[in-house]
Amino acid sequence: MMSKKVKVPLAITAILMAMGYLMYTGISDTGVYYRTVSEVLDQASIFDGQSLRISGEVVGGTIQYDQENLLLSFAVRDTENDRVTMRASYKGVMPDAFKEDVEVILEGSYSQYDNLFNATILLAKCPSKYVAEAENEKQVSQ
Amino acid sequence: MVELGNLSQYAALGFALGAIILLVGGIIRNDFRYIMGGRRALAFTPLFTTMAALSLTYLFATDAFQVEYVMSYSDRALPFFYKLTAFWAGQDGSLLFWVWTLSLFAAVVAFNTRNELEQRPTPYIYLVMAGCMVFFLFLLTRVTNPFELLPFTSRDGRGLNPMLQNPGMIFHPPTLFLGYVGFTVPFAYALGAMMGGNPDESWLKKIRVWSVLSWVFLTIGIILGGQWAYVELGWGGYWAWDPVENASFIPWLVATAFIHTSIIQERRNIMRVWNMVLIVLTFVLCLFGTYLVRSGILQSVHDFGATGLGGYFLVFMAGAALLGFGLIVFSYQRLRSEHSIESYLSRESTFLFNNVILLALAFATLFGTMFPLLSEAVTGNKVTVSQPFFNRVNTPLFLLLLLITGLCPLIGWRKASASNLRKNFLLPAAVTTAGGLGLFIAGIREVYPFLAVSLSIFIASTIFQEFWTGTRARVRLTGEGALIAFPKLVWKMRSRYGGFVAHLGVVLMVIGITGSYAYKQENQATLKQGQTIAVGDYTLRYDRAGTYSDRNREVQAAEFSIFRDGQYLDKMRTERRFYTNAEQPTTEVSLRSTLLEDLYVTMPAVGENQEVTLKVAVNPLVIWVWIGGFVMVFGGIMSIIPRFTRREIIPHV
Numbered sequence: 001m002m003s004k005k006v007k008v009p010l011a012i013t014a015i016l017m018a019m020g021y022l023m024y025t026g027i028s029d030t031g032v033y034y035r036t037v038s039e040v041l042d043q044a045s046i047f048d049g050q051s052l053r054i055s056g057e058v059v060g061g062t063i064q065y066d067q068e069n070l071l072l073s074f075a076v077r078d079t080e081n082d083r084v085t086m087r088a089s090y091k092g093v094m095p096d097a098f099k100e101d102v103e104v105i106l107e108g109s110y111s112q113y114d115n116l117f118n119a120t121i122l123l124a125k126c127p128s129k130y131v132a133e134a135e136n137e138k139q140v141s142q
Numbered sequence: 143m144v145e146l147g148n149l150s151q152y153a154a155l156g157f158a159l160g161a162i163i164l165l166v167g168g169i170i171r172n173d174f175r176y177i178m179g180g181r182r183a184l185a186f187t188p189l190f191t192t193m194a195a196l197s198l199t200y201l202f203a204t205d206a207f208q209v210e211y212v213m214s215y216s217d218r219a220l221p222f223f224y225k226l227t228a229f230w231a232g233q234d235g236s237l238l239f240w241v242w243t244l245s246l247f248a249a250v251v252a253f254n255t256r257n258e259l260e261q262r263p264t265p266y267i268y269l270v271m272a273g274c275m276v277f278f279l280f281l282l283t284r285v286t287n288p289f290e291l292l293p294f295t296s297r298d299g300r301g302l303n304p305m306l307q308n309p310g311m312i313f314h315p316p317t318l319f320l321g322y323v324g325f326t327v328p329f330a331y332a333l334g335a336m337m338g339g340n341p342d343e344s345w346l347k348k349i350r351v352w353s354v355l356s357w358v359f360l361t362i363g364i365i366l367g368g369q370w371a372y373v374e375l376g377w378g379g380y381w382a383w384d385p386v387e388n389a390s391f392i393p394w395l396v397a398t399a400f401i402h403t404s405i406i407q408e409r410r411n412i413m414r415v416w417n418m419v420l421i422v423l424t425f426v427l428c429l430f431g432t433y434l435v436r437s438g439i440l441q442s443v444h445d446f447g448a449t450g451l452g453g454y455f456l457v458f459m460a461g462a463a464l465l466g467f468g469l470i471v472f473s474y475q476r477l478r479s480e481h482s483i484e485s486y487l488s489r490e491s492t493f494l495f496n497n498v499i500l501l502a503l504a505f506a507t508l509f510g511t512m513f514p515l516l517s518e519a520v521t522g523n524k525v526t527v528s529q530p531f532f533n534r535v536n537t538p539l540f541l542l543l544l545l546i547t548g549l550c551p552l553i554g555w556r557k558a559s560a561s562n563l564r565k566n567f568l569l570p571a572a573v574t575t576a577g578g579l580g581l582f583i584a585g586i587r588e589v590y591p592f593l594a595v596s597l598s599i600f601i602a603s604t605i606f607q608e609f610w611t612g613t614r615a616r617v618r619l620t621g622e623g624a625l626i627a628f629p630k631l632v633w634k635m636r637s638r639y640g641g642f643v644a645h646l647g648v649v650l651m652v653i654g655i656t657g658s659y660a661y662k663q664e665n666q667a668t669l670k671q672g673q674t675i676a677v678g679d680y681t682l683r684y685d686r687a688g689t690y691s692d693r694n695r696e697v698q699a700a701e702f703s704i705f706r707d708g709q710y711l712d713k714m715r716t717e718r719r720f721y722t723n724a725e726q727p728t729t730e731v732s733l734r735s736t737l738l739e740d741l742y743v744t745m746p747a748v749g750e751n752q753e754v755t756l757k758v759a760v761n762p763l764v765i766w767v768w769i770g771g772f773v774m775v776f777g778g779i780m781s782i783i784p785r786f787t788r789r790e791i792i793p794h795v
Contacts, residue, residue, distance in 0.1 A: 094746060
């Protein structure tokens with residue numbers, strides 16, 4: 001019969017090891033690289049076909065939405081560099097905050113062949129306009 | 143009013159600083175008069191913070207758009223009620239609210255310790271409270287002052303974010319803050335005890351009451367947050383393991399751990415060092431949560447905008463952690479208890495495992511939340527994890543926690559005997575087996591949902607067994623009828639039964655979460671007038687659409703007929719709102735909520751020919767998440783209702 005000096009730590013170790021295992025496999029199975037548009041395009045052949053999360057901005061005049069079939073397509077540009085863009089497509093409803101020039105986060109996979117990002121998740125960030133506009137106004141008035 | 147607000151903030155800062163100087167002086171010179179002075183200064187701070195808070199409220203109420211904060215979060219068209227609650231819509235006002243409650247709590251602490259002024263920890267407790275207040279008042283006066291003036295008077299304000307114009311949003315932030323602020327008090331008591339030395343036994347009881355109270359507020363805050371997300375954000379769920387949600391959940395887990403092991407310390411005087419660690423950790427994690435939310439270091443759907451506040455919080459948090467953990471190391475020998483857990487098969491050890499799991503959950507959640515930063519720091523590659531990661535790691539841990547929760551009352555203190563175990567296990571084991579069989583027959587065969595509901599049945603049956611044996615014992619003892627004996631018993635032993643009630647709340651919540659996550663049904667489509675969409679047993683027919691304008695918004699509305707199994711049930715309408723000063727439309731959520739399931743409808747788009755895009759979902763049992771949450775809160779409150787010192791009058795026979 002093992003003493004409690006062994007049993008309790010043993011059980012705790014088992015729990016923690018199981019958790020460690022779940023965390024490890026959880027990250028390797030569900031973790032996705034988080035990249036900017038230009039990072040992906042710089043190493044397009046490496047990222048081709050990989051699941052990725054990217055952030056960028058919606059390019060004005062490129063939004064096409066087929067409301068009946070819920071197909072959204074648009075171009076997304078790098079936040080830092082306007083000229084670096086890729087196309088993106090998403091099947092589903094268009095989020096309220098989604099529109100031209102807004103920052104979006106896409107999760108899905110990139111295909112180098114047609115420079116297209118196939119998004120399964122689309123998040124549009126509400127611009128924190130309150131802060132930004134207040135800053136602008138301050139500058140104007142000064 | 144602006145001047146009054148500013149002046150009040152400075153006065154509060156002055157008094158808090160004064161309290162620190164007096165207290166330090168009193169401690170160094172061992173002079174009681176200084177300490178009394180420090181206490182008085184501390185007790186006066188709420189006067190000034192209340193004045194500041196009232197000033198800001200007044201400015202909001204009177205549309206004082208020369209004040210930048212008021213201009214940024216209110217406008218003339220805003221309903222009056224929301225004008226008042228816009229107080230905490232932004233960072234500056236939130237901090238003022240924070241300081242206001244902190245000062246009130248400090249005054250309560252000063253009052254509560256009126257008979258313990260001679261005790262050595264007391265001045266240190268005041269000192270910690272005053273120190274925290276100085277930090278926040280410094281931020282308010284120097285960094286994010288809500289009374290900052292614009293160089294001009296704006297004709298109108300920018301208005302309150304439409305998503306915040308919702309009843310759930312009114313109480314979510316303040317309750318969360320009350321929880322965060324509340325944990326300052328246990329932290330102060332813990333540090334006071336370590337710096338001043340030799341706390342008596344009543345010390346732990348006070349910490350416990352404050353911790354449970356703060357825990358109650360934090361719980362309400364988290365639940366209201368989830369409910370707000372559910373009825374306002376329109377994505378159909380209430381919890382997404384988003385960094386901002388996790389920021390409040392992590393301290394909650396650690397606080398929950400402390401609430402449990404403090405019972406062990408009260409009863410057996412063990413785990414004293416561990417409990418100190420938990421108190422300090424809870425407070426530090428509350429600050430960390432605020433840092434996470436305010437610094438903008440993580441990508442979150444909830445965007446507060448990165449502000450300069452993060453750095454200050456990081457420094458303050460590091461200071462609190464260093465001081466707290468340093469003191470624990472320093473006073474380790476004194477804190478250490480002579481006893482330890484006697485047997486692995488004892489109620490104490492179930493509490494130990496409860497703690498291991500709660501902290502494992504906190505760690506895994508923290509790790510996942512911070513993983514983008516960690517992975518970038520270590521490998522240079524930013525990797526994010528989201529819901530699937532948290533669900534995969536945390537679900538088994540939660541199930542294990544449920545098992546422990548059920549086992550706990552069945553196992554005796556110190557060392558359980560075999561016969562004692564057999565007797566206690568018989569009924570719950572039978573009920574759980576029958577319940578599990580029933581679930582299996584009913585077709586619930588996925589592993590996690592099956593385990594979750596079976597374990598819930600197990601917990602509930604152990605709790606009812608407790609109620610039953612307790613009532614029976616009282617009936618035998620007093621000769622009362624069972625219907626009288628039961629409530630009397632619960633009331634008399636409310637600190638214990640409150641815990642059971644909280645666990646019943648957990649059970650209800652688990653059932654709600656299981657139902658709504660595992661058995662959710664969704665559909666989406668674009669409909670022309672007269673077309674239908676089906677989800678679960680429901681069919682929705684799009685009847686007509688129209689537009690109208692309200693006080694501060696233009697609205698597109700559509701009307702539907704709901705059919706269940708072909709039978710007409712009800713009408714339903716859903717809206718898209720275009721608030722005049724918002725840049726984007728807001729999709730309103732239409733809900734048809736019953737105890738069994740919610741029909742959840744949103745309309746993300748209306749086309750040129752009045753064709754509407756609909757998202758419909760059937761979320762089973764969602765309502766039990768809220769009900770369970772409030773039962774939990776009720777149990778928590780019940781367990782800390784003070785014992786009245788008046789002796790019960792024994793009736794003459």
